[in-house]
Amino acid sequence: MIRRIAFTLPLLAALLLPARGEDLPYVYTKWKHFTTEDGLPNDHIFAVRADGPRIWVGTEDGLAMIDKRTGKIRSWREKDGLPWKVVTAIDVDPKTGDVWLGLFGGGLARFSGGRFDHYHQLNSGLVNDVVYGVAVENDNIWAATTAGASRYNTVTKEWTIFTEKNAPMEEIWNYAVSYADDKVYLGVWGSGVLEYDLKTGKWKEYLDPDGEMEIDLYRDDGIAHVITTGVSYVDKILWVSSYFGASRYDGRNWRVFYNQDSGLPSDFENNMKARSGNEAWYCTDKGLGAIMDFKTNTWVAYSRDPKTLRGKALVTRDKTVLEEIDLETGVPHSFMIAVDFDGNDVWVGTAKGLGHGIGEGYYPGLRTRPSIVAQGR
Amino acid sequence: MKSLTILLLPLLLFAAGPADDWEKIPELKALIDEDTAEVLRRVNAAGYYGVPELNLKKDVNYASTPADLEPFRDVKPYKEHFLLQMEYTGSGRGIPEPDDVKSVKFGFIGPIMSTVSIATGGKSHEEALGIKMLQGTQLAIEEANAKGGYFRRKIPFELVVTNDNGLWGSSGNEIINMAYKDHVWAILGTIDGANSHIAIRVALKAELVMMNTGDTDPTFIETNIPWVARSIGDDRQQAYLLIDYMIRKLDFKRIGIIRSSNRYGRFGVREVRDSCRRLGRPIAMEMAFKLGQDDYSLQLERLKSANLDAIVFWGNAREGGVILNQMRHMGMNQPFFGCDRMVADEFVQLAGHNADGVIAAFPWNPTRDDPKLARFRQAFRKKFNQEPDTYAAHAYDGMNMLIWATQVAGLNRAKIRDILAYRTRPWPGVTGDIPLSAALDDLGDVFLARFDNGGWEYHSREDLKIPRGYIPARDRVTRGSLTGDE
Numbered sequence: 061m062i063r064r065i066a067f068t069l070p071l072l073a074a075l076l077l078p079a080r081g082e083d084l085p086y087v088y089t090k091w092k093h094f095t096t097e098d099g100l101p102n103d104h105i106f107a108v109r110a111d112g113p114r115i116w117v118g119t120e121d122g123l124a125m126i127d128k129r130t131g132k133i134r135s136w137r138e139k140d141g142l143p144w145k146v147v148t149a150i151d152v153d154p155k156t157g158d159v160w161l162g163l164f165g166g167g168l169a170r171f172s173g174g175r176f177d178h179y180h181q182l183n184s185g186l187v188n189d190v191v192y193g194v195a196v197e198n199d200n201i202w203a204a205t206t207a208g209a210s211r212y213n214t215v216t217k218e219w220t221i222f223t224e225k226n227a228p229m230e231e232i233w234n235y236a237v238s239y240a241d242d243k244v245y246l247g248v249w250g251s252g253v254l255e256y257d258l259k260t261g262k263w264k265e266y267l268d269p270d271g272e273m274e275i276d277l278y279r280d281d282g283i284a285h286v287i288t289t290g291v292s293y294v295d296k297i298l299w300v301s302s303y304f305g306a307s308r309y310d311g312r313n314w315r316v317f318y319n320q321d322s323g324l325p326s327d328f329e330n331n332m333k334a335r336s337g338n339e340a341w342y343c344t345d346k347g348l349g350a351i352m353d354f355k356t357n358t359w360v361a362y363s364r365d366p367k368t369l370r371g372k373a374l375v376t377r378d379k380t381v382l383e384e385i386d387l388e389t390g391v392p393h394s395f396m397i398a399v400d401f402d403g404n405d406v407w408v409g410t411a412k413g414l415g416h417g418i419g420e421g422y423y424p425g426l427r428t429r430p431s432i433v434a435q436g437r
Numbered sequence: 438m439k440s441l442t443i444l445l446l447p448l449l450l451f452a453a454g455p456a457d458d459w460e461k462i463p464e465l466k467a468l469i470d471e472d473t474a475e476v477l478r479r480v481n482a483a484g485y486y487g488v489p490e491l492n493l494k495k496d497v498n499y500a501s502t503p504a505d506l507e508p509f510r511d512v513k514p515y516k517e518h519f520l521l522q523m524e525y526t527g528s529g530r531g532i533p534e535p536d537d538v539k540s541v542k543f544g545f546i547g548p549i550m551s552t553v554s555i556a557t558g559g560k561s562h563e564e565a566l567g568i569k570m571l572q573g574t575q576l577a578i579e580e581a582n583a584k585g586g587y588f589r590r591k592i593p594f595e596l597v598v599t600n601d602n603g604l605w606g607s608s609g610n611e612i613i614n615m616a617y618k619d620h621v622w623a624i625l626g627t628i629d630g631a632n633s634h635i636a637i638r639v640a641l642k643a644e645l646v647m648m649n650t651g652d653t654d655p656t657f658i659e660t661n662i663p664w665v666a667r668s669i670g671d672d673r674q675q676a677y678l679l680i681d682y683m684i685r686k687l688d689f690k691r692i693g694i695i696r697s698s699n700r701y702g703r704f705g706v707r708e709v710r711d712s713c714r715r716l717g718r719p720i721a722m723e724m725a726f727k728l729g730q731d732d733y734s735l736q737l738e739r740l741k742s743a744n745l746d747a748i749v750f751w752g753n754a755r756e757g758g759v760i761l762n763q764m765r766h767m768g769m770n771q772p773f774f775g776c777d778r779m780v781a782d783e784f785v786q787l788a789g790h791n792a793d794g795v796i797a798a799f800p801w802n803p804t805r806d807d808p809k810l811a812r813f814r815q816a817f818r819k820k821f822n823q824e825p826d827t828y829a830a831h832a833y834d835g836m837n838m839l840i841w842a843t844q845v846a847g848l849n850r851a852k853i854r855d856i857l858a859y860r861t862r863p864w865p866g867v868t869g870d871i872p873l874s875a876a877l878d879d880l881g882d883v884f885l886a887r888f889d890n891g892g893w894e895y896h897s898r899e900d901l902k903i904p905r906g907y908i909p910a911r912d913r914v915t916r917g918s919l920t921g922d923e
Contacts, residue, residue, distance in 0.1 A: 104528070106642070146617065148642070164642065165613030190609035190639060206635050207606025231631075232606075233638060249638060250656075273659040274499045275514035275913065285518075287660060303661040304518060318516055328523070328661060345526045366487035393486060395527040411528040412485055 083426035085352030087373045088417035093392045095413040099133035105409030109150035110402035118147030143178040149194040162191035185219020186210045197239040204234035228265045240293040247288035283307045284316045295337030301329035323359025323376035324349045333399045343396030363394040391415045465588040472861040480855040485531030493522035494875040503906025522875040523663035529851030540595040541587040544615035546626030552602035566828045573832030581840045601627045608632040616643035623839045630654035630700040646854045650835035654704045658878040666877040668835040674883045675798030676708035685904040689746040694723040697752035705751040750775035758787025765791045780886050792888045799886040801868040802895040813867040834866035
C-alpha cells in the first residue's frame with residue numbers, strides 16, 4: 061500500500077501542476093499552411109529561408125517567394141530562368157540581398173535583380189552539382205556538395221575546393237553548411253562536423269569517439285553519430301542533427317539527445333536550426349522537435365494526425381508529458397525537412413506543404429503559465 | 438540464417454484501403470500471396486499523411502554478430518542502431534499514378550565503360566564486374582517483358598542504363614537524372630562503395646528505391662536510409678565466416694593482411710581486423726597497395742618478416758593473382774585467404790597452379806542444385822554466350838525483386854519501397870534465399886570457396902564444421918549480462 065501511494069502521489073502532482081501553472085515553454089498554437097493551392101510551385105519543400113518581409117521557399121519543382129506584406133506568392137520554374145527545378149538550399153547575402161540557391165543536381169545559382177546566374181561543374185569551381193547546403197560567409201559563398209565543399213569569393217571570383225586532400229574529411233559527402241562567429245561548419249555524411257576557422261585557416265573535426273556505426277557507446281562522449289545532416293552555431297553553442305540522434309556542444313561538454321531520453325520525436329533528423337544556446341529545432345521524420353529549454357530538457361514536438369489531420373503539440377520534460385495540446389491547425393505534415401526563424405515566427409518545410417507558426421507572445425525558455433486549452437474544440 | 442518475423446496486425450483491425458484491381462489480373466494475382474495482399478491493402482490505405490499500419494521488422498541482434506565479436510563487448514552501449522526497421526513517413530504514398538506512361542523504367546548504374554580511376558589515377562578497373570551486373574539486370578527485364586511486362590497496363594519494362602565512372606561524385610548526377618528526367622521507378626546499382634554512398638544520399642532525398650547487388654561494403658547499409666536494400670551478403674558476413682574458419686577452426690595465431698588502398702580494401706578488411714583483435718589474435722601486420730601495381734615486393738618483404746601463419750588478401754582479382762605469385766616466388770608458403778573478388782577467371786589464369794588451396798569468402802554457392810539457378814544459367818548462356826558470374830546472378834535477383842515489388846505496388850515509388858521493405862518471406866533467388874534484415878540487408882548464408890583440382894568448390898559453415906561464436910538472442914542495451922542472454 062505504501063509503495064502504491066508513493067507511486068501515485070507524484071503522478072497526481074504531475075497531472076495537477078500544469079493546471080495550477082508551472083514553468084512551461086512557449087507553444088506555437090497558430091499555424092498557417094501554404095501549398096500549391098496557394099501558389100507554391102510544389103508541395104515537397106526542401107528549403108525555407110526568412111529574409112525580412114520575404115520568405116524564400118525551395119521546392120522539388122521550383123522556387124517561391126512569399127511576400128509577407130502583401131501575402132502574394134511569386135514562383136519561378138525552369139521556364140522562368142531557374143537553372144534547375146529542385147531547390148535544396150537557400151541563403152541570402154545580407155550585404156547585397158542576392159539569393160543563393162543550392163540546386164539538387166543543378167549546381168549553384170545566384171538570383172539577383174530578377175536574373176539567375178548559374179554556376180556548375182563545367183563553368184566554375186563548384187566541385188559537384190549535387191548541392192545540399194549553401195551559406196553566405198562575408199564575401200564568400202559556401203556550397204556543401206556530394207563530393208566536397210566549394211567556396212566562391214564573389215569579389216575576387218576565386219573558387220576553393222575542400223575535399224579529403226585539404227580538409228580532414230574521412231568522407232567527402234558534405235550535407236550541411238553554416239556560418240557564425242568567424243567559423244564555417246560543415247555537416248559531412250560519414251565525417252561528423254568540421255569547423256573551419258576563418259582567422260587561422262585551420263580545420264577542427266567533431267566525431268563520435270567510439271568509431272562504430274551500430275552503437276553509441278556512451279551518450280555524451282561526442283557527437284551522436286558521424287552521419288550528420290545539419291549544423292547550427294549560436295551563442296557559442298554548436299547544435300548538430302544526424303540520422304541517428306541530436307547533439308549539443310558548449311565547447312567543453314557534449315549532450316546527446318535521442319527519442320528514448322528526450323522529446324525528440326525521432327532519431328532520424330533531416331535538418332535543424334538553433335535559435336539560441338538554449339533553443340533548437342529539429343526536423344525529424346516524425347515531427348518537429350523543439351528543445352525549448354536545454355537545462356530542463358523541455359521539448360515541444362509538433363506533428364499532424366494522419367487520420368483527423370488536426371495538429372498536435374506535445375510538451376515534455378525528459379520523457380514526462382506535461383501537456384498534450386490538440387490544434388485545429390498545426391504543422392502541415394509530420395515529415396519535416398527544413399526550418400527557419402522569422403523574428404518570433406517560425407517557418408517549416410515539410411513533405412506536404414509549408415507551415416508558418418505565428419509566435420504571438422513568444423518567450424524564450426520557460427515561464428509559469430497555466431495549461432493551454434485545446435484549440436478549436 | 439536469421440529468422441525474420443513480421444507479425445501483421447490482426448486482420449480484423451483492418452477495414453480501410455481503396456479497392457485494387459490486382460485480383461482481376463491473373464498474372465498479378467499469382468505474384469501476391471496472402472501476406473503480401475494484406476501489406477498492399479495497408480500500404481494503399483496510408484495516403485499522403487499516414488504510414489502503413491504494419492509492424493516493423495525487429496532484429497534481436499545486429500548482423501548475427503557473435504557476442505565475442507561485438508565492438509566494446511564488455512560495455513553495455515547507451516544506444517544500439519539498426520535493430521528496428523526504418524519507416525518511411527513522408528507523403529509519397531499519396532502521389533497518384535501517372536496516366537501517360539508508355540513503359541515502366543528502372544535505372545541501372547554501374548561501372549560499364551572504361552574511364553579514369555580515382556583509386557589508381559590510371560585506367561578504371563571495375564568494368565568487368567559492372568558489365569556482368571548489367572547483363573544480369575537485362576536478362577531479368579527481358580524475361581519480365583516476355584511474360585507480359587507490367588501487368589496492370591500491359592506495357593513493357595525498360596532499363597535506363599548509366600555509367601558510374603566515379604569521378605567527382607558523378608554517380609550523384611546520374612541518380613538525379615534518372616529520378617527527375619527519366620522518371621525511373623527504382624534503381625539498381627552500384628559496385629564501388631563511395632559511389633554507392635553518394636547514390637543512396639540522392640535516392641533518399643529524391644525518394645527512390647536503390648537496390649544494391651554488388652557493393653559488399655558493410656557501411657552501405659549502416660546509414661539509416663529507408664530507401665535502400667541489398668541482395669548480396671556483405672563483407673561483414675563474409676569476414677565472420679572467414680575468421681571463424683581461420684581462428685576458431687584452424688587456430689591460426691599470426692595473421693597478416695594485404696589489401697588495396699581504395700575504399701573496397703579499406704572497409705572490406707575492417708571486420709577481419711576487428712574480429713581477429715576481438716578473438717585475441719590481433720593482425721600481426723597490415724599492408725596496403727595501390728591498384729594497378731605490378732611489383733608488391735615492398736609489402737611482401739615486410740609481411741614475410743612478420744613470421745605469419747596465414748595471409749588475408751582484399752582487393753581485385755588481378756592484384757590477387759599477381760601478389761600470390763610473387764609470394765610463392767619469395768618462398769612465402771602461407772595459406773592464402775581472401776575476398777570474393779578472387780573468385781574470378783582472371784585470378785585463376787594469373788595464379789595458375791598457385792591458386793590451388795586458395796580460400797575465398799563468397800556470398801553464395803553457385804554450384805547449388807537448384808532448378809531456378811539452372812534455368813538462369815541456361816538463359817544467361819543463351820543470351821550472352823557467356824557464363825554468369827556473381828555480379829550477374831545477384832543483379833538478376835535484385836532486379837527481379839524490384840520488378841516484383843513494382844508489379845505488386847503499382848507505379849508509386851513509396852509503395853514499391855514498402856512492398857520490398859514489408860516483405861514477409863525471404864526472396865527465393867537464384868543466389869539462394871535472400872532474407873532481408875531490419876536494415877534491409879541480405880542476411881542469407883555465405884560460403885567459403887576453395888580452389889582445388891582446377892575449379893572452385895563451395896563449402897558452407899556446416900560442411901566444414903566451422904564453429905560459431907555465441908549469438909545472443911537479445912539486443913545489447915537490454916541484455917542482462919554483457920555477453921549472455923539473460
